[in-house]
Every structure is written in C-alpha cells, then in structure tokens.
Amino acid sequence: MEKIKIEKLSLVFGKGKSKALKMLDQGKTKAEILEATGCNVAVRDANLTINEGEIFVIMGLSGSGKSTLLRCINRLIEPTTGKIFINDEEITRMSDKELLNIRRTELAMVFQHFGLLPHRTVLSNVAFGLELQGIDRAERDKKAEETIELVGLKGYENQKVSELSGGMQQRVGLARGLANTPEVLLMDEAFSALDPLIRSQMQDELLLLQEKMQKTILFITHDLEEAIKLGDRIAIMKDGVIVQVGNSEEIITNPADDYVKSFVENVDRSKIVTAGTILFKKPKLARLKKDGPAVVLRTMRDIGVTSLPVVRTNRTFLGFVKIEDVVELKKKEIKTIESIIRDSVMTVNPDATVEDMLPLLSKTNLPIPVVNEDNHLLGLVTPTSLIAETTGKDKEEINEIIQKAIEL
Amino acid sequence: MIIGQYIEDGVNWLTDNFSGMFDAINTGMSSLIQVIESVWIGLPFYVTIALFTGLALWKAGRKNAILTLVGLVFIYFTGFWEETMQTFSLVLASAIIALAIGIPLGIWSAKNKTANSIIRPILDFMQTMPAFVYLIPAVLFFGLGTVPGAFATIIFAMPPVVRLTSLGIQQVPEDIVEATKAFGATPRQLLVKVQLPLAMPTILAGVNQTIMMSLSMVVIASMIGAKGLGEIVLQGISQLRIGLGFESGLAVVLLAIILDRITQNLGNKQKNE
Numbered sequence: 001m002e003k004i005k006i007e008k009l010s011l012v013f014g015k016g017k018s019k020a021l022k023m024l025d026q027g028k029t030k031a032e033i034l035e036a037t038g039c040n041v042a043v044r045d046a047n048l049t050i051n052e053g054e055i056f057v058i059m060g061l062s063g064s065g066k067s068t069l070l071r072c073i074n075r076l077i078e079p080t081t082g083k084i085f086i087n088d089e090e091i092t093r094m095s096d097k098e099l100l101n102i103r104r105t106e107l108a109m110v111f112q113h114f115g116l117l118p119h120r121t122v123l124s125n126v127a128f129g130l131e132l133q134g135i136d137r138a139e140r141d142k143k144a145e146e147t148i149e150l151v152g153l154k155g156y157e158n159q160k161v162s163e164l165s166g167g168m169q170q171r172v173g174l175a176r177g178l179a180n181t182p183e184v185l186l187m188d189e190a191f192s193a194l195d196p197l198i199r200s201q202m203q204d205e206l207l208l209l210q211e212k213m214q215k216t217i218l219f220i221t222h223d224l225e226e227a228i229k230l231g232d233r234i235a236i237m238k239d240g241v242i243v244q245v246g247n248s249e250e251i252i253t254n255p256a257d258d259y260v261k262s263f264v265e266n267v268d269r270s271k272i273v274t275a276g277t278i279l280f281k282k283p284k285l286a287r288l289k290k291d292g293p294a295v296v297l298r299t300m301r302d303i304g305v306t307s308l309p310v311v312r313t314n315r316t317f318l319g320f321v322k323i324e325d326v327v328e329l330k331k332k333e334i335k336t337i338e339s340i341i342r343d344s345v346m347t348v349n350p351d352a353t354v355e356d357m358l359p360l361l362s363k364t365n366l367p368i369p370v371v372n373e374d375n376h377l378l379g380l381v382t383p384t385s386l387i388a389e390t391t392g393k394d395k396e397e398i399n400e401i402i403q404k405a406i407e408l
Numbered sequence: 409m410i411i412g413q414y415i416e417d418g419v420n421w422l423t424d425n426f427s428g429m430f431d432a433i434n435t436g437m438s439s440l441i442q443v444i445e446s447v448w449i450g451l452p453f454y455v456t457i458a459l460f461t462g463l464a465l466w467k468a469g470r471k472n473a474i475l476t477l478v479g480l481v482f483i484y485f486t487g488f489w490e491e492t493m494q495t496f497s498l499v500l501a502s503a504i505i506a507l508a509i510g511i512p513l514g515i516w517s518a519k520n521k522t523a524n525s526i527i528r529p530i531l532d533f534m535q536t537m538p539a540f541v542y543l544i545p546a547v548l549f550f551g552l553g554t555v556p557g558a559f560a561t562i563i564f565a566m567p568p569v570v571r572l573t574s575l576g577i578q579q580v581p582e583d584i585v586e587a588t589k590a591f592g593a594t595p596r597q598l599l600v601k602v603q604l605p606l607a608m609p610t611i612l613a614g615v616n617q618t619i620m621m622s623l624s625m626v627v628i629a630s631m632i633g634a635k636g637l638g639e640i641v642l643q644g645i646s647q648l649r650i651g652l653g654f655e656s657g658l659a660v661v662l663l664a665i666i667l668d669r670i671t672q673n674l675g676n677k678q679k680n681e
Binding site (some may be wrong): 102 | 421581583584586589590591592593594597601602606615677
C-alpha cells in the first residue's frame with residue numbers, strides 16, 4: 001500500500017520563480033535556468049511513491065537536492081509546484097494547523113546534526129515531541145522511557161545530552177522521533193556525522209528496530225553502501241532530478257546512466273547480486289522418466305558439457321548425472337538413468353548472493369542449481385558467471401584464464 | 409543649527425501636546441520608585457546586608473559573598489547608607505523598566521527583519537549620543553527630580569539588553585530550530601521552549617550590562633535632581649571637597665562591583681565552590 005506519494009514536485013530558489021518554472025516545463029537545463037533567471041532549481045519534477053512499511057532511501061551527492069526534497073514532505077521547505085500526499089491526504093494543501101498536527105503525529109524527523117536541546121536531559125529531549133502536543137508530564141515521561149529503552153539508552157535518562165557521544169546523541173534523536181509513534185520517519189543523513197564503526201552499528205540497530213516496528217522510513221544518504229544496506233528501494237538523485245528508482249540489485253546490475261554506473265562501480269557486488277539475477281534460465285535437462293542414457297549422452301555432446309541436471313517432469317530437481325556414468329550405463333544397456341543420479345548436491349534459492357555461493361565452488365565443479373521453495377529447478381549458476389560477478393571481468397576473459405589453467 | 413531648531417520645536421511640541429501623558433508617566437514612575445525606595449530605606453541596614461550577602465553566596469560563590477559583605481559594611485561606615493539605597497532603588501526601578509521594554513524589543517528584532525532594520529540604527533544612536541544629552545529632554549518632559557533621572561537612565565541603559573537578546577536568539581543553532589519546527593512547534597513554543605532558554609546566557613549578559621549602565625547613568629542623573637550617591641559626588645565637585653568626592657565615589661564603585669558579581673552569575677543554578 002502506498003504511504004507517501006510525490007507528484008511532479010519542483011522546487012526553485014530565488015526571485016522570478018514563474019519564469020524559471022516555465023523554462024523547466026520547456027525542458028531547459030539547470031544551468032540555463034540559472035543563467036536566464038538567477039534561480040536555482042533544487043528539485044525538478046520529482047515523482048515518487050513510497051510504500052507502507054518500507055525503508056526508502058534517497059541517495060545523492062551534496063547539492064543533489066535530496067535533503068531539500070525530504071524537507072518538502074513535512075514542509076520545512078515549501079515546494080514551488082507539485083503535490084505531496086500522505087495516506088491520500090494532500091500535505092501541500094494543508095492549513096498551518098493541520099500541518100502542525102501532522103508534524104506532531106505522523107511525520108517524525110531525525111537530523112544529521114541531531115538538533116537536540118543541549119540544556120535538557122535525555123528524557124525531556126525524548127519527550128519533547130509529546131510535550132509540544134500538550135500531553136501531561138506523567139504520560140509523556142512514561143512513553144519517553146519506553147522509547148529510551150527501545151533504543152538502548154536505559155540508565156541515561158537524566159544525563160544532559162551535551163554530555164553524550166555522537167552515537168548516543170543520535171539514539172536520543174531517534175528515540176525522540178519514535179516517541180511520537182509516527183507512521184513515517186524522515187531521516188536526513190541520520191548516521192553521516194558518526195564514525196564508521198558506530199555508523200554501521202546504528203544501521204544494524206535501525207534494521208532490527210524496523211523489523212519490530214514496520215514504520216515507513218525515508219532515509220537520506222550520500223553513501224551508496226548505506227543505501228544498499230538499509231534500503232528496500234533506492235532512488236538516486238543528481239542535480240535535483242531523480243535518475244533511477246529500484247531495489248539495490250536493479251540499480252547495481254542495471255544502472256540507468258553513466259552517473260549511476262560511476263557510483264555502482266566501487267560497490268562490493270558479491271553481497272548484492274543474487275542467484276536469481278545471474279542464473280542461466282534454460283539449461284538443457286535430463287528428464288528422469290523420458291530420457292534414457294542415449295538421449296542424455298547426445299544432449300551432452302551437442303552442447304559440450306560433462307554433466308546434466310536431472311528433473312522430474314514437473315521440474316523437481318533430483319541431482320546431476322555425469323558423462324562417465326552415462327557411458328557406463330549405456331554399455332550395460334540399462335534404459336533409465338535413475339541409478340546414476342548424484343543427489344548430494346547443494347542447491348541454493350534465488351535470493352542467495354554471490355558471496356553465499358562462492359564457497360560452494362570449492363566443493364564441486366558442477367554448476368550450482370537454483371531452486372524455488374518447492375524444489376523446482378529455476379536455472380543454473382555457472383562457476384564462470386560467479387567469478388565474473390566477483391572479479392568484474394567478462395566471461396570470455398575468465399574462460400580464457402580457465403583454459404590456460406587447465407593446459408598448465 | 410537648523411537640526412537643533414527642529415529638535416527643539418519637536419520637543420516643545422511634545423511637551424505642549426502630550427503633557428497629560430508625561431504627567432501620567434511621571435506619577436507612575438515616581439510611585440514605583442517610591443515603593444522600591446521605601447522598602448530598601450525602610451529595611452534595617454543589617455537585614456539588607458544579610459540579604460545581599462545571602463544572594464551572593466547562593467549565586468556567585470563564597471568569595472563574592474565575602475566581597476559583598478565587606479563592601480556593604482564599608483559603605484555603611486562611610487555614612488552614605490541612605491544615599492546608597494536611594495541610588496540602588498533608582499537603578500532597580502530603571503533597570504526593571506528598561507528590561508521590560510528591552511527584552512520584548514530584542515525578541516521582536518530577532519524575529520522580524522523589518523523591525524531589526526528600524527531598531528538597530530535607533531540603538532546605535534542611543535548608545536553613542538553623550539549621556540548628558542538625555543538629561544535635557546528629560547527635564548523638559550518631567551521637570552527636575554528623580555523621575556527625569558530614571559527616564560534618562562532607561563534610555564541610556566536599554567540598548568545592551570535589546571542587542572544581546574536579539575543576538576542570543578539569532579545565535580540559537582539553525583538545526584535545533586529546524587528540529588523544533590519539524591516536531592510541530594508553534595512559533596510561541598519555539599520561542600518559549602527553545603530560543604529563550606538557549607539564548608538565556610546571552611540575555612543575562614545583556615541584563616548585567618543594562619544594570620551596570622543604569623548605575624553609571626543614575627550618578628550622572630543627579631545633575632537634574634535625582635537623589636542618591638550622585639548628589640554627594642556633585643557636592644564634592646562643586647565644593648571642591650576631594651575627601652567627600654572620593655568617599656561617595658568609592659561607594660558607587662563598591663555598589664557597582666557587588667551588583668556586577670551578583671548579576672553576572674544570575675544564570676548559574678548554584679555555586680558553592
């Protein structure tokens with residue numbers, strides 16, 4: 001179900017916005033508009049749908065308009081044109097009062113530099129959102145304490161926030177957001193100011209919390225690794241334009257343009273690319289009841305392989321047959337291949353990553369069968385394609401290397 | 409010369425047409441000053457000394473408490489106790505009014521650009537104009553006495569608290585303000601719960617400055633008949649009595665130091681070494 005919808009949203013800073021908007025419609029570039037009107041186009045014609053319960057990451061470098069776009073959602077910055085809906089209510093048309101209310105109850109925000117009140121304790125910072133709603137002290141303290149425990153800060157309630165480390169402060173920031181029990185969390189580079197170790201720890205904890213809470217989270221980052229780790233879906237922004245939306249695997253295996261490609265190049269693909277993407281979908285098969293040794297042998301010769309996967313007619317995977325066994329069988333003139341199936345084969349499901357599959361290579365020289373939950377064969381992952389994914393070399397190069405290795 | 413003429417005409421016009429208003433202000437201010445004065449002069453000196461020392465001990469620490477005690481006892485033995493209390497009452501009354509006007513003005517100028525661009529040059533004017541000049545319209549509006557002294561003092565002492573209040577609010581980090589708005593704070597909640605508490609140290613520095621400037625002006629204001637230590641200083645000057653001048657001057661200095669130490673630490677919760 002969709003939670004937030006952004007439609008044709010543009011944001012222009014500067015005077016003479018109407019002229020700038022006209023030029024936007026005409027498809028003029030950011031630089032052209034800046035030159036002609038002096039206006040800076042921060043976000044351009046953004047369309048996004050964010051589903052309930054997902055972590056949606058908007059990734060881009062500084063100046064790409066990602067934080068600005070986020071602030072349009074709770075109208076900390078007013079969009080120039082376009083509409084934003086939450087639960088089918090149009091935020092962009094709300095009165096001040098309705099807006100205050102939605103900020104208090106449905107949209108909580110976590111900031112890069114925390115934005116905590118240094119003169120207050122952890123407890124009263126976490127309870128701050130509730131205080132603004134006018135909830136009485138006993139109730140808001142109780143709720144704040146629960147949230148403090150949730151983010152692992154129990155025992156720190158009465159410390160001043162200025163006495164805490166960065167990581168702890170951001171836990172307070174997160175707790176403050178959660179204490180309002182919002183439906184949507186807007187996280188603006190929430191972990192970017194933390195050092196790498198703490199950052200990674202906070203990411204893990206956010207994912208853990210999300211499993212319990214199932215909030216809709218909009219997460220802004222400039223770090224692709226972070227985007228991949230956290231995001232169910234990722235949008236990539238450049239110069240105020242959303243260039244690509246998709247899950248991490250789609251973005252990595254199929255970058256929309258050179259800009260996205262340049263980001264993706266340095267990512268460790270082995271953790272993201274899955275069997276489902278790189279499997280060879282229509283391998284030649286040996287069908288248990290139908291194909292006798294003669295047919296199997298011919299198929300092997302036709303495509304030049306030394307083994308074939310064996311399936312039942314409904315594609316249930318049984319194992320492999322090897323060429324030497326088939327030859328033996330043929331000599332003995334046995335008509336079925338049932339007796340020679342090697343079934344001690346590791347199978348993987350389509351979600352297995354390259355990293356998961358690599359260890360299997362050391363145990364076998366057979367391709368890795370990919371099966372669904374009913375054990376139906378979906379396809380094969382060849383060792384060559386696995387190595388191609390990890391090394392980034394293309395398949396022909398790898399085949400050459402393997403050939404050379406065999407010759408040696 | 410022409411500007412002087414205009415200002416003279418203007419002030420005359422004000423005194424002619426708004427005499428009712430000035431009379432009302434006069435009555436209001438003089439009763440405020442009288443109430444404050446009757447309290448401080450009415451209290452036995454040892455009670456006053458105990459009160460001040462206690463306040464200093466609570467807010468400014470043991471060292472400043474001892475300083476306060478010694479200073480006030482010294483003043484008592486110079487024989488200018490009543491004058492000192494008059495001066496202090498006038499400072500208190502002027503500072504209260506200056507703060508009551510100055511803090512809201514400072515908040516306004518922090519929140520509103522237009523207000524800021526109007527208030528700022530006026531403050532520059534008020535601060536750089538020689539202090540004695542305020543005495544003239546004060547006399548024209550209110551005649552001679554304590555009230556015109558307080559009036560001149562208020563004008564002279566107000567700028568620092570306006571400026572520092574405004575500065576303090578503007579210095580509240582933008583990310584904190586943004587976060588507060590993001591959680592659905594009304595402008596009023598933003599001011600009361602975030603901006604004022606965070607600006608408080610700066611505002612209190614302004615309060616301290618305003619009180620110190622009030623004290624210096626109150627002494628000058630004795631030239632137009634304000635009562636207190638200034639009178640004695642003036643006597644010392646006109647009769648060329650160095651001893652008298654120094655004694656009363658010293659009392660002013662001691663009062664200034666005591667007020668400074670206490671108000672400087674008003675923001676601190678408690679300070680016991």
